[in-house]
Amino acid sequence: MIATAARRGLLTCATCGLLNRPCRPIEDAHCARCESRLHRRKPASVVRTWAFLAAAAILYVPANLLPVIHSGSLFGSNANTILGGVLYFWRTGSWALAIIVFVASIVVPATKLAVLAMLLVTSQRRSRWRPADRTRLYRLTTYIGRWSMVDIYIGAVSVALVQLRPFAAIEPGPGAIYFGAVVILTMLASESFDPRLIWDPLDDAKRDDAAPARPSSRPSSDGAAEFQSP
Amino acid sequence: MAFPTTPLVACPECDALQREPALVPGGSADCIRCGAELYRYKPGSIDRTLAFLLGAAIVLVFANLYPLLEMDARGLRSSTTIYGTVSALVEQGTPSVAMLVLATALALPVIELAAMLYMLLPLRLRRVPPGLRIAFRIVNVVQFWGMAEVFLLGTLIAFVKLKDIAPVHPGVALYALGVFVFLLTAADAWYEPRAVWHCARELGA
Numbered sequence: 001m002i003a004t005a006a007r008r009g010l011l012t013c014a015t016c017g018l019l020n021r022p023c024r025p026i027e028d029a030h031c032a033r034c035e036s037r038l039h040r041r042k043p044a045s046v047v048r049t050w051a052f053l054a055a056a057a058i059l060y061v062p063a064n065l066l067p068v069i070h071s072g073s074l075f076g077s078n079a080n081t082i083l084g085g086v087l088y089f090w091r092t093g094s095w096a097l098a099i100i101v102f103v104a105s106i107v108v109p110a111t112k113l114a115v116l117a118m119l120l121v122t123s124q125r126r127s128r129w130r131p132a133d134r135t136r137l138y139r140l141t142t143y144i145g146r147w148s149m150v151d152i153y154i155g156a157v158s159v160a161l162v163q164l165r166p167f168a169a170i171e172p173g174p175g176a177i178y179f180g181a182v183v184i185l186t187m188l189a190s191e192s193f194d195p196r197l198i199w200d201p202l203d204d205a206k207r208d209d210a211a212p213a214r215p216s217s218r219p220s221s222d223g224a225a226e227f228q229s230p
Numbered sequence: 231m232a233f234p235t236t237p238l239v240a241c242p243e244c245d246a247l248q249r250e251p252a253l254v255p256g257g258s259a260d261c262i263r264c265g266a267e268l269y270r271y272k273p274g275s276i277d278r279t280l281a282f283l284l285g286a287a288i289v290l291v292f293a294n295l296y297p298l299l300e301m302d303a304r305g306l307r308s309s310t311t312i313y314g315t316v317s318a319l320v321e322q323g324t325p326s327v328a329m330l331v332l333a334t335a336l337a338l339p340v341i342e343l344a345a346m347l348y349m350l351l352p353l354r355l356r357r358v359p360p361g362l363r364i365a366f367r368i369v370n371v372v373q374f375w376g377m378a379e380v381f382l383l384g385t386l387i388a389f390v391k392l393k394d395i396a397p398v399h400p401g402v403a404l405y406a407l408g409v410f411v412f413l414l415t416a417a418d419a420w421y422e423p424r425a426v427w428h429c430a431r432e433l434g435a
Contacts (some may be wrong), residue, residue, distance in 0.1 A: 002246045002247070002263055003246070004246060004247055006245055007242030010238075012240040012245070013244055014242070014368065015366070015367055016370075017239070017242060017268075017424075018426065019240050019247075033427060035363050035364075035367075035368060036367060057305075058313045063295025069329045088391075089267075094390060094391075097342070097387055097390060097391070100383075100387065132265065133266050135243055135264045135267075139243070139266070146377050146380055147380055147383075149377050149381075150383050150387065152330065152331065152384070153315075153328065153335065153383070153388075154384045154385070154388045154391070156318070156328075157310065157384060157385050157389075158391070158392060159322055160310035160314045161299050161309070161392060161398070162318075162392060163308055164301070164303050164306045164308055167303065167306065168303070168396075172322050172324040172327055176327050177324060177405055184330070186410070187374075187375075195244065196242075196243065196244060199244040199245055199263075199264070200245075203245070
């Protein structure tokens with residue numbers, strides 16, 4: 001059986017990783033090393049993640065339906081949605097770029113929404129299904145989310161460079177605001193989710209044979225965990 | 231208020247409590263239950279991180295002074311700097327997107343660089359900077375939200391895309407940005423929070 005910090009009444013600092021033994025009250029505990037606020041689990045993790053996720057899901061619709069870019073020239077003007085940008089690369093033969101933009105702008109946000117919703121539902125139902133795989137999935141979504149921002153940057157550079165009025169000009173469309181908001185909201189959602197909630201049902205089920213929490217040794221003198229030398 | 235404990239560590243991802251193993255240089259301690267990397271022993275972490283940071287600070291100047299891309303459409307020339315992308319978005323009526331680009335592509339990477347230098351340079355000179363804890367916490371947040379590398383990818387894709395409209399030439403800043411992203415990523419890779427605290431403790435902080 002695996003001992004957990006929660007069961008021993010210890011708190012891990014979310015910022016510097018130091019394991020702390022808090023005095024009462026636990027609500028007002030701060031890390032002995034970096035002075036960040038300590039929490040047993042990320043505060044209101046499930047509610048906050050759902051809130052960010054719901055907002056992101058709603059904004060995902062206008063982000064994909066509204067144009068992110070207007071390109072105008074003497075020959076007429078053109079409004080491009082995100083998918084339109086992908087199709088443009090595809091038609092002009094830049095297949096690699098089409099795939100990069102498609103994955104970063106469409107697949108990644110949609111996958112993030114789906115994965116986080118699945119993680120929330122399974123941890124709310126106290127599922128014990130494949131916790132290691134779910135943790136790995138969470139790690140992956142946290143890492144890849146930032147790359148969705150690439151579409152915003154492509155737009156920003158295009159807008160700044162193509163100002164050749166009256167011959168050609170590129171302007172940002174309303175979709176860009178929604179798309180940027182979706183990226184930020186999904187990043188906030190994955191930051192709010194606490195992967196330890198995936199493991200809590202497994203640990204709580206074994207609570208019967210858990211030893212009562214007691215100090216394992218005296219605190220060291222100066223507040224820092226040992227840095228291991230070889 | 232809290233008291234520190236013995237060399238035990240809890241996995242930040244699954245909460246499993248475990249003894250901290252001693253590591254060989256370059257070795258990592260992974261969680262016994264979920265496999266998350268708990269920490270890594272990086273020899274010379276502070277020295278190497280500082281070296282990359284100082285290099286990054288120098289190329290950052292060039293990345294911001296020179297144009298990123300230049301376009302030449304039969305005599306009509308236009309060019310943009312990194313900050314130029316922000317001001318263009320403001321002029322075109324999307325200040326919210328402009329702020330997003332300013333924060334994630336420019337401001338946060340600069341803050342990360344500054345906070346890391348503020349923390350590591352004095353430590354290297356055997357002094358504990360005032361506000362070490364605050365600088366450490368700033369670095370922690372800013373590393374997550376700074377996206378200079380994604381901005382570089384976006385610029386490269388825009389470069390290829392806009393070549394269809396008119397000839398586009400890469401500016402000095404594009405090369406400088408590439409080097410900046412490489413150096414900042416290397417600095418992040420060599421940065422080890424434990425080395426910071428270990429050093430601060432030796433100095434009696």
